[in-house]
Amino acid sequence: MRGGHQLIQTFAGTRPGDSIADILFALVQADFMKATRERLRTEGLLDDAISQLAYGEASAEAQVVKTQRSLSLVHEEFLRRAMLPNYAPGKTEVVFSLRGAGAPALRQRLLVRNGGLLPFCTSKGDQQVHCVRHYLHLGGYVLDRPAHLMDILRHMSMAHSAIKPLCRPVLRDGRIPLKVRRMCLTSLALSCASTTCATWSHLTGAEEQAWCRGFVRLARTLGRDDRWTGRPSLPDEKAVCCAFGLPSPRAYLRQQRLLHFQRLALTQPALLDLLLAEFRSAEQSWLSLLRGDVLWAVGLGMMPAHVAADFPLSLPG
Known part of the structure; x- marks a missing residue:
C-alpha cells in the first residue's frame, strides 16, 4: 500500500x-x-x-x-x-x-x-x-443517419489539442529533421484525426471540405508559412502537401480505406459478409466507395489491373 x-x-x-x-x-x-x-x-x-x-x-x-x-x-x-x-x-x-x-x-x-x-x-x-440519435464511441460519433461532419470536426479538434504543446518546440523547429517532425505529426495528430475516417461512407461537399481544410491545417504546423505579405509561400493544399512530403487529404483517405479493408479481410469475416450484402443490394455502399479507391490505385500503377476486374474478391488481404 x-x-x-x-x-x-x-x-x-x-x-x-x-x-x-x-x-x-x-x-x-x-x-x-x-x-x-x-x-x-x-x-x-x-x-x-x-x-x-x-x-x-x-x-x-x-x-x-x-x-x-x-x-x-x-x-x-x-x-x-x-x-x-x-x-x-x-x-x-x-x-x-x-x-x-x-x-x-x-x-x-x-x-x-x-x-x-x-x-x-x-x-x-x-x-x-x-x-x-447519436452515440459517442471510441472518440467518434455513431449517428442514426449517414452524416460525418460532426465526427470530422470532433476528430480534427482532438488532433489539434494533441499537438498544441509541441507546435513551437518540436514541429516548427527547423533544427529537427523534417522526417522526424513528420513522424511526430502522423503519430500524434493524423492518427487521431483519422481514427474513424476509413468507415465513413460517401462524403458530402461540406464534409469533404471540412476534412481537407482540417488536414491542411494540421500539415501547416510543420513549418512557418509567411501569410502576412499577401503572397504566402504555401498558398494552397497542393503547395502545403508538397512542401512537407505528405499525401493529399483525399489520397490519405483512400489509403486509410484500403488499409481498413485489409484489416477486415484478416480479422472480421462476419462484418465483411455484411459489407458484401450491402454492396450487392445498394447503389451506394462502402465497398462501392472502396472500388473507386481501387480504380484510382490501378490507374497509378499501385495495383494490377485484374484487381479491379474481379472486385472485391481479388483484392489482396
Missing part, C-alpha cells in the same frame, strides 16, 4: 488497479461474448437487416423486436456472470437506423411518444434502455 512498509496479500476479490483484475475481466468478457453470440445465432437474431434487404423482406418493426430480444439475452448472460448492466443515459444506449416499412412512424413513436425509452423483458422483471 502507498505509504506503508508491509506487503499486503489479498485473499478474496480484486480492486481496480490490481494487475489480475484486468486479466479476470478479460476472461469473463471473452466467455460472455462467446456464449452471447451462440445464443443469438441459435435464435436467428444475427440475421441482419442488410442481408434481409439483399435476400428477402425487412421491416422497421422487426428491427425493434430483434433488438428487444437481443437485449434480454445479453442481460441474462451478464447476470449469469454476476455482472449487472448499467442502463443509465450515457452508459448503455441504442442507436436505431430504422429502414423498411413503417420506419418514419416507428421512429416518431420510439423517440418522441415513448420518450426515447425501449422496454424489454428479463427474468428479474422489465428493464428499459435509452434510444438516442
Whole structure:
C-alpha cells in the first residue's frame, strides 16, 4: 500500500488497479461474448437487416423486436456472470437506423411518444434502455443517419489539442529533421484525426471540405508559412502537401480505406459478409466507395489491373 512498509496479500476479490483484475475481466468478457453470440445465432437474431434487404423482406418493426430480444439475452448472460448492466443515459444506449416499412412512424413513436425509452423483458422483471440519435464511441460519433461532419470536426479538434504543446518546440523547429517532425505529426495528430475516417461512407461537399481544410491545417504546423505579405509561400493544399512530403487529404483517405479493408479481410469475416450484402443490394455502399479507391490505385500503377476486374474478391488481404 502507498505509504506503508508491509506487503499486503489479498485473499478474496480484486480492486481496480490490481494487475489480475484486468486479466479476470478479460476472461469473463471473452466467455460472455462467446456464449452471447451462440445464443443469438441459435435464435436467428444475427440475421441482419442488410442481408434481409439483399435476400428477402425487412421491416422497421422487426428491427425493434430483434433488438428487444437481443437485449434480454445479453442481460441474462451478464447476470449469469454476476455482472449487472448499467442502463443509465450515457452508459448503455441504442442507436436505431430504422429502414423498411413503417420506419418514419416507428421512429416518431420510439423517440418522441415513448420518450426515447425501449422496454424489454428479463427474468428479474422489465428493464428499459435509452434510444438516442447519436452515440459517442471510441472518440467518434455513431449517428442514426449517414452524416460525418460532426465526427470530422470532433476528430480534427482532438488532433489539434494533441499537438498544441509541441507546435513551437518540436514541429516548427527547423533544427529537427523534417522526417522526424513528420513522424511526430502522423503519430500524434493524423492518427487521431483519422481514427474513424476509413468507415465513413460517401462524403458530402461540406464534409469533404471540412476534412481537407482540417488536414491542411494540421500539415501547416510543420513549418512557418509567411501569410502576412499577401503572397504566402504555401498558398494552397497542393503547395502545403508538397512542401512537407505528405499525401493529399483525399489520397490519405483512400489509403486509410484500403488499409481498413485489409484489416477486415484478416480479422472480421462476419462484418465483411455484411459489407458484401450491402454492396450487392445498394447503389451506394462502402465497398462501392472502396472500388473507386481501387480504380484510382490501378490507374497509378499501385495495383494490377485484374484487381479491379474481379472486385472485391481479388483484392489482396
